[in-house]
Amino acid sequence: MADASTPNGSTDDGQAWQPQRKSIALVDDDRNILTTLSISLQAEGFTTRVYTDGETALKALLENPPDLAIFDIKMPRMDGLRLLQALREQSSLPVIFLTSKDEEPDEALGLAMGADDYITKPFSQRLLVARIRAILRRSELVKATPEETPxxxxxxxxxxxxxxxxxxxxxxxxxxxxxxxxxxxxxxxxxxxxxxxxxxxxxxxxxxxxxxxxxxxxxxxxxxxxxxxxxxxxxxxxxxxxxxxxxxxxxxxxx
Structure with missing residues (x-):
């Protein structure tokens, strides 16, 4: 089930979004990780939306896509790999996986299925933010519109x-x-x-x-x-x- 609110008041319905700020969707069944990541990313200038299961996240990501999503691999009901597979049937949304040290085969499979990057737990917040910004820059270069570019x-x-x-x-x-x-x-x-x-x-x-x-x-x-x-x-x-x-x-x- 989605945790619709995040610590700084961002909401899943998008009402508190600031258009100039990039939005990040976080999908993890560990609420402590969701809260920690939300606070950290919001401090870096992002807005966040959080979801505690893959099925709820999939519906929301397709209906109201963020700029990037971060998935944990190990989740009940629908794990991160199944979520990515279902998402890729309809969306090219940039995705980062969160994995544990013993999940190397899942890392390779996730990249092969269309993930853009993965971060191994435990990880530094600075590394995660750097990876997020790198992927968003690459995405913006590819998707830059004539109206935004001379x-x-x-x-x-x-x-x-x-x-x-x-x-x-x-x-x-x-x-x-x-x-x-x-x-x-x-x-x-x-x-x-x-x-x-x-x-x-x-x-x-x-x-x-x-x-x-x-x-x-x-x-x-x-x-x-x-x-x-x-x-x-x-x-x-x-x-x-x-x-x-x-x-x-x-x-x-x-x-």
């Missing part, structure tokens, strides 16, 4: 055959049909589509999609590629524009 600084759309990728609006279409991608998926696709036919190694795709202080392994990039193909095949079952060169990496074909 015309001469806007990135040009990438058009490759049936693909239209617009970095200024974080929009992707295939045959004029929209394809919803997370920030990480968008950056991986952009890295390949800007140089069609050129094989990008997994390391190059990691560099394009993740900041230097986030470690991911080869399997994570492979999982993102699988998710990209699956999403494009929902609008075109014959989609085959992402090629695999085994042992070398991936490329985008605009033919």
């Amino acid at each position: 015309q001469e600084d806007l990135p040009e759309p990438v058009v490759r055959g049936r693909l239209h990728l617009d970095p200024a609006r974080h929009q992707v279409t295939w045959d004029d049909k929209p394809v919803s991608l997370t920030v990480t998926e968008f950056l991986i696709l952009e890295a390949m589509a800007t140089r069609p036919g050129v094989v990008k190694s997994r390391n190059q795709l990691m560099d394009a999609a993740y900041s230097d202080d986030i470690y991911v392994d080869d399997r994570t990039i492979d999982s993102h590629i699988k998710r990209l193909r699956r999403k494009f095949r929902t609008v075109d079952p014959e989609f085959a524009a992402i090629d695999t060169l085994y042992g070398a990496g991936y490329s985008f074909s605009d033919g």
Whole structure:
């Protein structure tokens, strides 16, 4: 059940929100952690919303998305992995996982499923805030709108055959049909589509999609590629524009 209020009076219905402040949703069954994180993040200038179970959080995150969400993995009813899986079917909201030291396989699985980062408990508040700001900056760069950016600084759309990728609006279409991608998926696709036919190694795709202080392994990039193909095949079952060169990496074909 959602704990609708947070220590400084922010509310889940959004009435106390300040539009210029970034909103963070916290999902954890430990109310002490929720209270501590809320106080800490609000002191850093964020607004917060808290939820104590995944099912309640999922409904709220889809109906009224924050700027970023932080999930604990181990929760009753719907754990963080299941929550992320359900969220990713409808949303590209940036997500950070909170994990314990013995949950390394869950960390890798969470990144592969579309999480943007993870923090291992116990963690410093300073580290968490730094990770949050890094992801929000990356998200803003991808999603910056023409109204917020001088015309001469806007990135040009990438058009490759049936693909239209617009970095200024974080929009992707295939045959004029929209394809919803997370920030990480968008950056991986952009890295390949800007140089069609050129094989990008997994390391190059990691560099394009993740900041230097986030470690991911080869399997994570492979999982993102699988998710990209699956999403494009929902609008075109014959989609085959992402090629695999085994042992070398991936490329985008605009033919």
